[in-house]
Amino acid sequence: MRLxxxxxxxVLFWHLKAQTQILVLGTAQDAGFPHIGCKNECQLAFKDPSLKRYVVSLALVDPKNKKWWLxxxxxxxDDQIQYFHELTNWEYEYLPEGIFLTHAHIGxxxxxxxxGREAINASxxxxxxxxxMREYLKTNGPWSQLVTLNNIDLVxxxxDQKIQLNNSITVTPFAVPHRDEYSETAGFKIQTEVNGYLFIPDINKWELWERSIVEEVKKVDYAFLDASFxxxxEIPNRSMEDIPHPFVVETMNLFANExxxxxxxxxxIHFNHTNPILFDRKKRQEVLDKGFNLADQGNKY
Ligand SMILES: [Zn+2]
Ligand SMILES: [Zn+2]
Incomplete structure:
Protein backbone atom coordinates (compact mmCIF):
# COMPACT_ATOMS: atom_id res chain seq x y z
CA MET A 1 0.00 0.00 0.00
CA ARG A 2 2.78 2.37 1.01
CA LEU A 3 4.68 1.52 -2.17
CA VAL A 11 4.00 10.10 -10.85
CA LEU A 12 2.08 13.18 -9.65
CA PHE A 13 5.30 15.09 -8.98
CA TRP A 14 6.67 14.09 -12.40
CA HIS A 15 3.41 15.12 -14.07
CA LEU A 16 3.43 18.55 -12.40
CA LYS A 17 7.11 19.03 -13.19
CA ALA A 18 6.41 18.27 -16.85
CA GLN A 19 3.58 20.81 -17.18
CA THR A 20 4.01 23.92 -19.28
CA GLN A 21 4.41 26.94 -17.05
CA ILE A 22 4.71 30.69 -17.07
CA LEU A 23 7.64 32.20 -15.17
CA VAL A 24 7.53 35.90 -14.32
CA LEU A 25 10.86 37.51 -15.25
CA GLY A 26 9.93 41.11 -14.47
CA THR A 27 7.08 43.26 -13.20
CA ALA A 28 8.11 46.91 -13.56
CA GLN A 29 6.95 49.53 -16.08
CA ASP A 30 9.20 50.23 -19.08
CA ALA A 31 11.90 52.20 -17.25
CA GLY A 32 12.22 49.70 -14.38
CA PHE A 33 12.49 49.97 -10.61
CA PRO A 34 14.51 51.75 -9.32
CA HIS A 35 13.86 54.41 -11.95
CA ILE A 36 16.04 57.18 -13.37
CA GLY A 37 15.62 60.43 -11.45
CA CYS A 38 13.53 58.85 -8.69
CA LYS A 39 14.63 60.27 -5.36
CA ASN A 40 12.26 58.83 -2.82
CA GLU A 41 11.10 55.23 -2.90
CA CYS A 42 13.79 54.19 -5.36
CA GLN A 43 16.75 55.10 -3.16
CA LEU A 44 16.52 51.92 -1.08
CA ALA A 45 16.26 49.85 -4.27
CA PHE A 46 19.32 51.56 -5.77
CA LYS A 47 21.26 50.40 -2.70
CA ASP A 48 19.69 46.96 -2.23
CA PRO A 49 19.57 44.85 -5.46
CA SER A 50 17.03 42.48 -3.90
CA LEU A 51 14.46 45.32 -4.13
CA LYS A 52 15.14 45.89 -7.83
CA ARG A 53 12.40 44.77 -10.22
CA TYR A 54 13.11 44.03 -13.88
CA VAL A 55 10.87 45.39 -16.62
CA VAL A 56 7.74 43.34 -17.34
CA SER A 57 8.44 40.02 -19.04
CA LEU A 58 7.24 36.42 -18.97
CA ALA A 59 8.82 33.13 -19.98
CA LEU A 60 6.64 30.33 -21.36
CA VAL A 61 8.35 27.06 -20.48
CA ASP A 62 7.64 23.64 -21.97
CA PRO A 63 9.59 21.07 -19.90
CA LYS A 64 8.44 18.07 -21.97
CA ASN A 65 10.03 19.34 -25.17
CA LYS A 66 12.69 21.41 -23.38
CA LYS A 67 11.65 24.61 -25.17
CA TRP A 68 11.02 28.12 -23.95
CA TRP A 69 9.65 31.38 -25.35
CA LEU A 70 10.09 34.93 -24.12
CA ASP A 78 20.37 40.12 -20.71
CA ASP A 79 19.86 39.82 -16.94
CA GLN A 80 16.46 38.22 -17.39
CA ILE A 81 17.85 35.46 -19.63
CA GLN A 82 20.48 34.74 -16.96
CA TYR A 83 17.72 34.81 -14.31
CA PHE A 84 15.57 32.42 -16.38
CA HIS A 85 18.40 29.86 -16.55
CA GLU A 86 19.07 30.13 -12.83
CA LEU A 87 15.37 29.49 -12.14
CA THR A 88 15.37 26.45 -14.46
CA ASN A 89 18.79 24.97 -13.55
CA TRP A 90 20.30 25.67 -16.98
CA GLU A 91 18.26 22.87 -18.56
CA TYR A 92 17.20 24.90 -21.63
CA GLU A 93 18.80 26.37 -24.75
CA TYR A 94 20.39 29.71 -23.92
CA LEU A 95 18.25 31.78 -26.28
CA PRO A 96 14.47 31.25 -26.48
CA GLU A 97 12.69 29.53 -29.41
CA GLY A 98 10.97 32.80 -30.10
CA ILE A 99 10.15 36.22 -28.69
CA PHE A 100 6.65 37.74 -28.58
CA LEU A 101 6.45 41.54 -28.61
CA THR A 102 3.48 43.65 -27.59
CA HIS A 103 4.55 47.08 -28.93
CA ALA A 104 7.22 49.67 -29.65
CA HIS A 105 7.53 51.41 -26.28
CA ILE A 106 11.05 51.13 -24.87
CA GLY A 107 10.32 48.62 -22.12
CA GLY A 116 22.75 41.76 -32.95
CA ARG A 117 26.28 41.66 -34.26
CA GLU A 118 27.67 43.84 -31.46
CA ALA A 119 26.37 41.34 -28.89
CA ILE A 120 25.43 37.64 -29.22
CA ASN A 121 24.95 37.69 -33.04
CA ALA A 122 21.94 35.39 -32.85
CA SER A 123 20.75 33.37 -35.80
CA MET A 133 5.35 46.50 -35.21
CA ARG A 134 7.04 44.23 -37.76
CA GLU A 135 7.13 47.07 -40.30
CA TYR A 136 8.63 49.39 -37.68
CA LEU A 137 11.45 46.93 -36.96
CA LYS A 138 12.05 46.29 -40.66
CA THR A 139 12.27 49.95 -41.62
CA ASN A 140 14.07 51.63 -38.72
CA GLY A 141 17.68 51.23 -37.67
CA PRO A 142 19.24 49.74 -35.68
CA TRP A 143 16.45 47.13 -35.65
CA SER A 144 16.38 46.76 -39.44
CA GLN A 145 19.95 45.46 -39.31
CA LEU A 146 18.80 42.57 -37.12
CA VAL A 147 16.45 41.66 -39.95
CA THR A 148 18.92 42.06 -42.83
CA LEU A 149 21.64 40.10 -40.99
CA ASN A 150 19.09 37.38 -40.06
CA ASN A 151 19.69 37.77 -36.34
CA ILE A 152 15.92 37.77 -36.04
CA ASP A 153 13.24 36.23 -38.22
CA LEU A 154 10.02 38.26 -38.16
CA VAL A 155 7.06 35.88 -38.14
CA ASP A 160 -6.94 37.07 -33.39
CA GLN A 161 -5.14 34.37 -35.35
CA LYS A 162 -3.82 31.48 -33.33
CA ILE A 163 -0.12 30.66 -33.50
CA GLN A 164 0.46 26.97 -32.90
CA LEU A 165 3.80 26.53 -31.10
CA ASN A 166 3.46 22.75 -30.83
CA ASN A 167 0.74 20.12 -30.30
CA SER A 168 -0.41 21.59 -27.02
CA ILE A 169 0.55 25.29 -26.89
CA THR A 170 -1.03 28.15 -28.81
CA VAL A 171 -0.53 31.90 -28.55
CA THR A 172 -3.10 34.34 -29.93
CA PRO A 173 -2.23 38.02 -30.27
CA PHE A 174 -5.04 40.57 -30.12
CA ALA A 175 -5.14 44.35 -30.46
CA VAL A 176 -5.69 46.71 -27.52
CA PRO A 177 -5.99 50.51 -27.46
CA HIS A 178 -2.79 52.26 -26.33
CA ARG A 179 -0.60 55.21 -27.37
CA ASP A 180 0.28 53.72 -30.74
CA GLU A 181 2.92 56.19 -32.02
CA TYR A 182 5.18 53.64 -33.73
CA SER A 183 3.23 50.39 -33.65
CA GLU A 184 -0.12 48.96 -32.73
CA THR A 185 -0.29 47.33 -29.29
CA ALA A 186 -0.93 43.65 -28.72
CA GLY A 187 -2.01 41.56 -25.79
CA PHE A 188 -1.57 37.79 -25.84
CA LYS A 189 -3.69 34.82 -24.91
CA ILE A 190 -1.61 31.74 -24.17
CA GLN A 191 -3.24 28.32 -24.08
CA THR A 192 -1.30 25.31 -22.80
CA GLU A 193 -2.37 21.71 -22.14
CA VAL A 194 -3.43 22.77 -18.64
CA ASN A 195 -3.96 26.51 -18.38
CA GLY A 196 -5.12 29.60 -20.21
CA TYR A 197 -3.25 32.88 -19.61
CA LEU A 198 -3.98 36.47 -20.58
CA PHE A 199 -1.15 39.00 -20.85
CA ILE A 200 -2.02 42.70 -21.23
CA PRO A 201 0.90 44.75 -19.87
CA ASP A 202 -0.16 48.02 -21.50
CA ILE A 203 -3.63 49.33 -22.34
CA ASN A 204 -5.50 52.61 -22.09
CA LYS A 205 -8.61 52.56 -19.90
CA TRP A 206 -10.54 49.27 -19.91
CA GLU A 207 -13.71 51.02 -21.22
CA LEU A 208 -11.90 51.96 -24.43
CA TRP A 209 -11.40 48.33 -25.40
CA GLU A 210 -14.21 46.78 -27.42
CA ARG A 211 -13.99 43.62 -25.30
CA SER A 212 -15.00 43.26 -21.67
CA ILE A 213 -11.94 42.64 -19.52
CA VAL A 214 -14.12 40.90 -16.93
CA GLU A 215 -15.41 38.41 -19.53
CA GLU A 216 -11.90 37.86 -20.94
CA VAL A 217 -10.50 37.15 -17.48
CA LYS A 218 -13.28 34.60 -16.86
CA LYS A 219 -12.12 32.61 -19.91
CA VAL A 220 -8.60 32.02 -18.55
CA ASP A 221 -6.90 30.75 -15.39
CA TYR A 222 -4.39 33.57 -14.93
CA ALA A 223 -4.57 37.14 -16.22
CA PHE A 224 -1.50 39.42 -16.05
CA LEU A 225 -2.96 42.91 -16.30
CA ASP A 226 -1.63 46.47 -16.64
CA ALA A 227 -1.31 48.03 -13.19
CA SER A 228 1.01 50.92 -14.04
CA PHE A 229 -0.52 53.34 -11.55
CA GLU A 234 0.26 59.64 -8.39
CA ILE A 235 2.70 61.58 -10.57
CA PRO A 236 3.20 65.11 -9.29
CA ASN A 237 3.32 67.92 -11.87
CA ARG A 238 2.29 65.66 -14.76
CA SER A 239 -1.15 65.19 -16.24
CA MET A 240 -2.05 61.54 -16.08
CA GLU A 241 -4.40 62.00 -19.01
CA ASP A 242 -1.34 61.98 -21.30
CA ILE A 243 -0.38 58.52 -20.11
CA PRO A 244 -3.69 56.69 -19.66
CA HIS A 245 -3.68 53.28 -18.02
CA PRO A 246 -6.31 51.55 -15.88
CA PHE A 247 -5.64 52.58 -12.28
CA VAL A 248 -5.41 49.66 -9.84
CA VAL A 249 -8.38 51.11 -7.96
CA GLU A 250 -10.41 51.19 -11.21
CA THR A 251 -9.55 47.57 -12.03
CA MET A 252 -10.51 46.49 -8.50
CA ASN A 253 -13.82 48.38 -8.79
CA LEU A 254 -14.60 46.75 -12.10
CA PHE A 255 -14.24 43.31 -10.53
CA ALA A 256 -15.79 44.24 -7.19
CA ASN A 257 -18.97 42.20 -7.70
CA GLU A 258 -17.28 39.17 -9.23
CA ILE A 269 1.85 43.62 -13.34
CA HIS A 270 3.73 46.53 -15.10
CA PHE A 271 4.15 48.72 -12.01
CA ASN A 272 5.40 52.27 -12.46
CA HIS A 273 8.04 53.34 -9.91
CA THR A 274 5.41 55.57 -8.28
CA ASN A 275 3.00 52.67 -7.70
CA PRO A 276 3.02 51.87 -3.96
CA ILE A 277 2.57 48.18 -4.75
CA LEU A 278 6.32 48.16 -5.40
CA PHE A 279 7.39 49.47 -2.03
CA ASP A 280 4.46 49.75 0.42
CA ARG A 281 3.66 46.49 2.20
CA LYS A 282 0.36 47.84 3.56
CA LYS A 283 -0.90 48.77 0.10
CA ARG A 284 0.09 45.35 -1.26
CA GLN A 285 -1.84 43.69 1.54
CA GLU A 286 -4.92 45.84 0.82
CA VAL A 287 -5.00 44.54 -2.77
CA LEU A 288 -4.48 40.94 -1.62
CA ASP A 289 -7.21 41.30 1.04
CA LYS A 290 -9.64 42.33 -1.69
CA GLY A 291 -8.96 38.98 -3.38
CA PHE A 292 -6.61 40.07 -6.20
CA ASN A 293 -3.10 38.80 -6.84
CA LEU A 294 0.18 40.54 -7.54
CA ALA A 295 2.64 39.09 -10.02
CA ASP A 296 6.18 38.98 -8.69
CA GLN A 297 9.54 38.23 -10.19
CA GLY A 298 10.35 34.52 -10.01
CA ASN A 299 6.75 33.39 -9.54
CA LYS A 300 5.60 30.31 -11.48
CA TYR A 301 2.07 29.78 -12.73
ZN1 LIG B 1 4.96 49.48 -20.95
ZN1 LIG C 1 3.35 51.25 -23.77
Missing part, protein backbone atom coordinates in the same frame (compact mmCIF):
# COMPACT_ATOMS: atom_id res chain seq x y z
CA UNK A 4 1.63 2.31 -4.34
CA UNK A 5 1.20 5.63 -2.52
CA UNK A 6 4.86 6.54 -3.03
CA UNK A 7 4.71 5.60 -6.70
CA UNK A 8 1.54 7.67 -7.05
CA UNK A 9 3.27 10.68 -5.50
CA UNK A 10 6.29 10.27 -7.78
CA UNK A 71 7.37 37.59 -23.90
CA UNK A 72 8.88 41.06 -24.42
CA UNK A 73 12.51 41.97 -25.10
CA UNK A 74 13.04 44.47 -22.29
CA UNK A 75 16.01 46.75 -21.50
CA UNK A 76 16.79 44.14 -18.79
CA UNK A 77 16.73 41.18 -21.21
CA UNK A 108 8.96 46.06 -24.55
CA UNK A 109 11.42 45.64 -27.43
CA UNK A 110 14.80 47.38 -27.04
CA UNK A 111 16.35 44.20 -25.59
CA UNK A 112 16.42 42.98 -29.20
CA UNK A 113 19.67 44.93 -29.52
CA UNK A 114 21.46 42.15 -27.63
CA UNK A 115 20.69 39.74 -30.46
CA UNK A 124 17.12 33.62 -36.94
CA UNK A 125 15.45 34.00 -33.56
CA UNK A 126 11.73 34.04 -34.32
CA UNK A 127 10.12 37.36 -33.37
CA UNK A 128 6.33 37.41 -33.26
CA UNK A 129 4.67 40.81 -33.60
CA UNK A 130 1.63 42.37 -35.27
CA UNK A 131 2.04 43.98 -38.76
CA UNK A 132 2.83 47.61 -37.80
CA UNK A 156 3.94 36.95 -39.98
CA UNK A 157 1.12 37.06 -37.46
CA UNK A 158 -2.23 38.77 -37.31
CA UNK A 159 -4.58 39.83 -34.54
CA UNK A 230 -2.37 52.77 -8.31
CA UNK A 231 -4.57 55.86 -8.50
CA UNK A 232 -5.00 59.32 -9.98
CA UNK A 233 -2.62 62.06 -8.84
CA UNK A 259 -16.71 35.91 -7.35
CA UNK A 260 -13.59 35.19 -5.32
CA UNK A 261 -12.50 32.78 -8.03
CA UNK A 262 -12.67 35.40 -10.79
CA UNK A 263 -10.88 38.08 -8.72
CA UNK A 264 -8.08 35.68 -7.85
CA UNK A 265 -7.30 35.19 -11.55
CA UNK A 266 -6.21 38.84 -11.78
CA UNK A 267 -2.43 39.15 -11.34
CA UNK A 268 -1.39 42.78 -11.48
Missing amino acids: ILSLGLI FEATPDM HYVGLMSL NIKVYALPR DCQA YEDG SKDVKSKVHL
Whole structure:
Protein backbone atom coordinates (compact mmCIF):
# COMPACT_ATOMS: atom_id res chain seq x y z
CA MET A 1 0.00 0.00 0.00
CA ARG A 2 2.78 2.37 1.01
CA LEU A 3 4.68 1.52 -2.17
CA ILE A 4 1.63 2.31 -4.34
CA LEU A 5 1.20 5.63 -2.52
CA SER A 6 4.86 6.54 -3.03
CA LEU A 7 4.71 5.60 -6.70
CA GLY A 8 1.54 7.67 -7.05
CA LEU A 9 3.27 10.68 -5.50
CA ILE A 10 6.29 10.27 -7.78
CA VAL A 11 4.00 10.10 -10.85
CA LEU A 12 2.08 13.18 -9.65
CA PHE A 13 5.30 15.09 -8.98
CA TRP A 14 6.67 14.09 -12.40
CA HIS A 15 3.41 15.12 -14.07
CA LEU A 16 3.43 18.55 -12.40
CA LYS A 17 7.11 19.03 -13.19
CA ALA A 18 6.41 18.27 -16.85
CA GLN A 19 3.58 20.81 -17.18
CA THR A 20 4.01 23.92 -19.28
CA GLN A 21 4.41 26.94 -17.05
CA ILE A 22 4.71 30.69 -17.07
CA LEU A 23 7.64 32.20 -15.17
CA VAL A 24 7.53 35.90 -14.32
CA LEU A 25 10.86 37.51 -15.25
CA GLY A 26 9.93 41.11 -14.47
CA THR A 27 7.08 43.26 -13.20
CA ALA A 28 8.11 46.91 -13.56
CA GLN A 29 6.95 49.53 -16.08
CA ASP A 30 9.20 50.23 -19.08
CA ALA A 31 11.90 52.20 -17.25
CA GLY A 32 12.22 49.70 -14.38
CA PHE A 33 12.49 49.97 -10.61
CA PRO A 34 14.51 51.75 -9.32
CA HIS A 35 13.86 54.41 -11.95
CA ILE A 36 16.04 57.18 -13.37
CA GLY A 37 15.62 60.43 -11.45
CA CYS A 38 13.53 58.85 -8.69
CA LYS A 39 14.63 60.27 -5.36
CA ASN A 40 12.26 58.83 -2.82
CA GLU A 41 11.10 55.23 -2.90
CA CYS A 42 13.79 54.19 -5.36
CA GLN A 43 16.75 55.10 -3.16
CA LEU A 44 16.52 51.92 -1.08
CA ALA A 45 16.26 49.85 -4.27
CA PHE A 46 19.32 51.56 -5.77
CA LYS A 47 21.26 50.40 -2.70
CA ASP A 48 19.69 46.96 -2.23
CA PRO A 49 19.57 44.85 -5.46
CA SER A 50 17.03 42.48 -3.90
CA LEU A 51 14.46 45.32 -4.13
CA LYS A 52 15.14 45.89 -7.83
CA ARG A 53 12.40 44.77 -10.22
CA TYR A 54 13.11 44.03 -13.88
CA VAL A 55 10.87 45.39 -16.62
CA VAL A 56 7.74 43.34 -17.34
CA SER A 57 8.44 40.02 -19.04
CA LEU A 58 7.24 36.42 -18.97
CA ALA A 59 8.82 33.13 -19.98
CA LEU A 60 6.64 30.33 -21.36
CA VAL A 61 8.35 27.06 -20.48
CA ASP A 62 7.64 23.64 -21.97
CA PRO A 63 9.59 21.07 -19.90
CA LYS A 64 8.44 18.07 -21.97
CA ASN A 65 10.03 19.34 -25.17
CA LYS A 66 12.69 21.41 -23.38
CA LYS A 67 11.65 24.61 -25.17
CA TRP A 68 11.02 28.12 -23.95
CA TRP A 69 9.65 31.38 -25.35
CA LEU A 70 10.09 34.93 -24.12
CA PHE A 71 7.37 37.59 -23.90
CA GLU A 72 8.88 41.06 -24.42
CA ALA A 73 12.51 41.97 -25.10
CA THR A 74 13.04 44.47 -22.29
CA PRO A 75 16.01 46.75 -21.50
CA ASP A 76 16.79 44.14 -18.79
CA MET A 77 16.73 41.18 -21.21
CA ASP A 78 20.37 40.12 -20.71
CA ASP A 79 19.86 39.82 -16.94
CA GLN A 80 16.46 38.22 -17.39
CA ILE A 81 17.85 35.46 -19.63
CA GLN A 82 20.48 34.74 -16.96
CA TYR A 83 17.72 34.81 -14.31
CA PHE A 84 15.57 32.42 -16.38
CA HIS A 85 18.40 29.86 -16.55
CA GLU A 86 19.07 30.13 -12.83
CA LEU A 87 15.37 29.49 -12.14
CA THR A 88 15.37 26.45 -14.46
CA ASN A 89 18.79 24.97 -13.55
CA TRP A 90 20.30 25.67 -16.98
CA GLU A 91 18.26 22.87 -18.56
CA TYR A 92 17.20 24.90 -21.63
CA GLU A 93 18.80 26.37 -24.75
CA TYR A 94 20.39 29.71 -23.92
CA LEU A 95 18.25 31.78 -26.28
CA PRO A 96 14.47 31.25 -26.48
CA GLU A 97 12.69 29.53 -29.41
CA GLY A 98 10.97 32.80 -30.10
CA ILE A 99 10.15 36.22 -28.69
CA PHE A 100 6.65 37.74 -28.58
CA LEU A 101 6.45 41.54 -28.61
CA THR A 102 3.48 43.65 -27.59
CA HIS A 103 4.55 47.08 -28.93
CA ALA A 104 7.22 49.67 -29.65
CA HIS A 105 7.53 51.41 -26.28
CA ILE A 106 11.05 51.13 -24.87
CA GLY A 107 10.32 48.62 -22.12
CA HIS A 108 8.96 46.06 -24.55
CA TYR A 109 11.42 45.64 -27.43
CA VAL A 110 14.80 47.38 -27.04
CA GLY A 111 16.35 44.20 -25.59
CA LEU A 112 16.42 42.98 -29.20
CA MET A 113 19.67 44.93 -29.52
CA SER A 114 21.46 42.15 -27.63
CA LEU A 115 20.69 39.74 -30.46
CA GLY A 116 22.75 41.76 -32.95
CA ARG A 117 26.28 41.66 -34.26
CA GLU A 118 27.67 43.84 -31.46
CA ALA A 119 26.37 41.34 -28.89
CA ILE A 120 25.43 37.64 -29.22
CA ASN A 121 24.95 37.69 -33.04
CA ALA A 122 21.94 35.39 -32.85
CA SER A 123 20.75 33.37 -35.80
CA ASN A 124 17.12 33.62 -36.94
CA ILE A 125 15.45 34.00 -33.56
CA LYS A 126 11.73 34.04 -34.32
CA VAL A 127 10.12 37.36 -33.37
CA TYR A 128 6.33 37.41 -33.26
CA ALA A 129 4.67 40.81 -33.60
CA LEU A 130 1.63 42.37 -35.27
CA PRO A 131 2.04 43.98 -38.76
CA ARG A 132 2.83 47.61 -37.80
CA MET A 133 5.35 46.50 -35.21
CA ARG A 134 7.04 44.23 -37.76
CA GLU A 135 7.13 47.07 -40.30
CA TYR A 136 8.63 49.39 -37.68
CA LEU A 137 11.45 46.93 -36.96
CA LYS A 138 12.05 46.29 -40.66
CA THR A 139 12.27 49.95 -41.62
CA ASN A 140 14.07 51.63 -38.72
CA GLY A 141 17.68 51.23 -37.67
CA PRO A 142 19.24 49.74 -35.68
CA TRP A 143 16.45 47.13 -35.65
CA SER A 144 16.38 46.76 -39.44
CA GLN A 145 19.95 45.46 -39.31
CA LEU A 146 18.80 42.57 -37.12
CA VAL A 147 16.45 41.66 -39.95
CA THR A 148 18.92 42.06 -42.83
CA LEU A 149 21.64 40.10 -40.99
CA ASN A 150 19.09 37.38 -40.06
CA ASN A 151 19.69 37.77 -36.34
CA ILE A 152 15.92 37.77 -36.04
CA ASP A 153 13.24 36.23 -38.22
CA LEU A 154 10.02 38.26 -38.16
CA VAL A 155 7.06 35.88 -38.14
CA ASP A 156 3.94 36.95 -39.98
CA CYS A 157 1.12 37.06 -37.46
CA GLN A 158 -2.23 38.77 -37.31
CA ALA A 159 -4.58 39.83 -34.54
CA ASP A 160 -6.94 37.07 -33.39
CA GLN A 161 -5.14 34.37 -35.35
CA LYS A 162 -3.82 31.48 -33.33
CA ILE A 163 -0.12 30.66 -33.50
CA GLN A 164 0.46 26.97 -32.90
CA LEU A 165 3.80 26.53 -31.10
CA ASN A 166 3.46 22.75 -30.83
CA ASN A 167 0.74 20.12 -30.30
CA SER A 168 -0.41 21.59 -27.02
CA ILE A 169 0.55 25.29 -26.89
CA THR A 170 -1.03 28.15 -28.81
CA VAL A 171 -0.53 31.90 -28.55
CA THR A 172 -3.10 34.34 -29.93
CA PRO A 173 -2.23 38.02 -30.27
CA PHE A 174 -5.04 40.57 -30.12
CA ALA A 175 -5.14 44.35 -30.46
CA VAL A 176 -5.69 46.71 -27.52
CA PRO A 177 -5.99 50.51 -27.46
CA HIS A 178 -2.79 52.26 -26.33
CA ARG A 179 -0.60 55.21 -27.37
CA ASP A 180 0.28 53.72 -30.74
CA GLU A 181 2.92 56.19 -32.02
CA TYR A 182 5.18 53.64 -33.73
CA SER A 183 3.23 50.39 -33.65
CA GLU A 184 -0.12 48.96 -32.73
CA THR A 185 -0.29 47.33 -29.29
CA ALA A 186 -0.93 43.65 -28.72
CA GLY A 187 -2.01 41.56 -25.79
CA PHE A 188 -1.57 37.79 -25.84
CA LYS A 189 -3.69 34.82 -24.91
CA ILE A 190 -1.61 31.74 -24.17
CA GLN A 191 -3.24 28.32 -24.08
CA THR A 192 -1.30 25.31 -22.80
CA GLU A 193 -2.37 21.71 -22.14
CA VAL A 194 -3.43 22.77 -18.64
CA ASN A 195 -3.96 26.51 -18.38
CA GLY A 196 -5.12 29.60 -20.21
CA TYR A 197 -3.25 32.88 -19.61
CA LEU A 198 -3.98 36.47 -20.58
CA PHE A 199 -1.15 39.00 -20.85
CA ILE A 200 -2.02 42.70 -21.23
CA PRO A 201 0.90 44.75 -19.87
CA ASP A 202 -0.16 48.02 -21.50
CA ILE A 203 -3.63 49.33 -22.34
CA ASN A 204 -5.50 52.61 -22.09
CA LYS A 205 -8.61 52.56 -19.90
CA TRP A 206 -10.54 49.27 -19.91
CA GLU A 207 -13.71 51.02 -21.22
CA LEU A 208 -11.90 51.96 -24.43
CA TRP A 209 -11.40 48.33 -25.40
CA GLU A 210 -14.21 46.78 -27.42
CA ARG A 211 -13.99 43.62 -25.30
CA SER A 212 -15.00 43.26 -21.67
CA ILE A 213 -11.94 42.64 -19.52
CA VAL A 214 -14.12 40.90 -16.93
CA GLU A 215 -15.41 38.41 -19.53
CA GLU A 216 -11.90 37.86 -20.94
CA VAL A 217 -10.50 37.15 -17.48
CA LYS A 218 -13.28 34.60 -16.86
CA LYS A 219 -12.12 32.61 -19.91
CA VAL A 220 -8.60 32.02 -18.55
CA ASP A 221 -6.90 30.75 -15.39
CA TYR A 222 -4.39 33.57 -14.93
CA ALA A 223 -4.57 37.14 -16.22
CA PHE A 224 -1.50 39.42 -16.05
CA LEU A 225 -2.96 42.91 -16.30
CA ASP A 226 -1.63 46.47 -16.64
CA ALA A 227 -1.31 48.03 -13.19
CA SER A 228 1.01 50.92 -14.04
CA PHE A 229 -0.52 53.34 -11.55
CA TYR A 230 -2.37 52.77 -8.31
CA GLU A 231 -4.57 55.86 -8.50
CA ASP A 232 -5.00 59.32 -9.98
CA GLY A 233 -2.62 62.06 -8.84
CA GLU A 234 0.26 59.64 -8.39
CA ILE A 235 2.70 61.58 -10.57
CA PRO A 236 3.20 65.11 -9.29
CA ASN A 237 3.32 67.92 -11.87
CA ARG A 238 2.29 65.66 -14.76
CA SER A 239 -1.15 65.19 -16.24
CA MET A 240 -2.05 61.54 -16.08
CA GLU A 241 -4.40 62.00 -19.01
CA ASP A 242 -1.34 61.98 -21.30
CA ILE A 243 -0.38 58.52 -20.11
CA PRO A 244 -3.69 56.69 -19.66
CA HIS A 245 -3.68 53.28 -18.02
CA PRO A 246 -6.31 51.55 -15.88
CA PHE A 247 -5.64 52.58 -12.28
CA VAL A 248 -5.41 49.66 -9.84
CA VAL A 249 -8.38 51.11 -7.96
CA GLU A 250 -10.41 51.19 -11.21
CA THR A 251 -9.55 47.57 -12.03
CA MET A 252 -10.51 46.49 -8.50
CA ASN A 253 -13.82 48.38 -8.79
CA LEU A 254 -14.60 46.75 -12.10
CA PHE A 255 -14.24 43.31 -10.53
CA ALA A 256 -15.79 44.24 -7.19
CA ASN A 257 -18.97 42.20 -7.70
CA GLU A 258 -17.28 39.17 -9.23
CA SER A 259 -16.71 35.91 -7.35
CA LYS A 260 -13.59 35.19 -5.32
CA ASP A 261 -12.50 32.78 -8.03
CA VAL A 262 -12.67 35.40 -10.79
CA LYS A 263 -10.88 38.08 -8.72
CA SER A 264 -8.08 35.68 -7.85
CA LYS A 265 -7.30 35.19 -11.55
CA VAL A 266 -6.21 38.84 -11.78
CA HIS A 267 -2.43 39.15 -11.34
CA LEU A 268 -1.39 42.78 -11.48
CA ILE A 269 1.85 43.62 -13.34
CA HIS A 270 3.73 46.53 -15.10
CA PHE A 271 4.15 48.72 -12.01
CA ASN A 272 5.40 52.27 -12.46
CA HIS A 273 8.04 53.34 -9.91
CA THR A 274 5.41 55.57 -8.28
CA ASN A 275 3.00 52.67 -7.70
CA PRO A 276 3.02 51.87 -3.96
CA ILE A 277 2.57 48.18 -4.75
CA LEU A 278 6.32 48.16 -5.40
CA PHE A 279 7.39 49.47 -2.03
CA ASP A 280 4.46 49.75 0.42
CA ARG A 281 3.66 46.49 2.20
CA LYS A 282 0.36 47.84 3.56
CA LYS A 283 -0.90 48.77 0.10
CA ARG A 284 0.09 45.35 -1.26
CA GLN A 285 -1.84 43.69 1.54
CA GLU A 286 -4.92 45.84 0.82
CA VAL A 287 -5.00 44.54 -2.77
CA LEU A 288 -4.48 40.94 -1.62
CA ASP A 289 -7.21 41.30 1.04
CA LYS A 290 -9.64 42.33 -1.69
CA GLY A 291 -8.96 38.98 -3.38
CA PHE A 292 -6.61 40.07 -6.20
CA ASN A 293 -3.10 38.80 -6.84
CA LEU A 294 0.18 40.54 -7.54
CA ALA A 295 2.64 39.09 -10.02
CA ASP A 296 6.18 38.98 -8.69
CA GLN A 297 9.54 38.23 -10.19
CA GLY A 298 10.35 34.52 -10.01
CA ASN A 299 6.75 33.39 -9.54
CA LYS A 300 5.60 30.31 -11.48
CA TYR A 301 2.07 29.78 -12.73
ZN1 LIG B 1 4.96 49.48 -20.95
ZN1 LIG C 1 3.35 51.25 -23.77
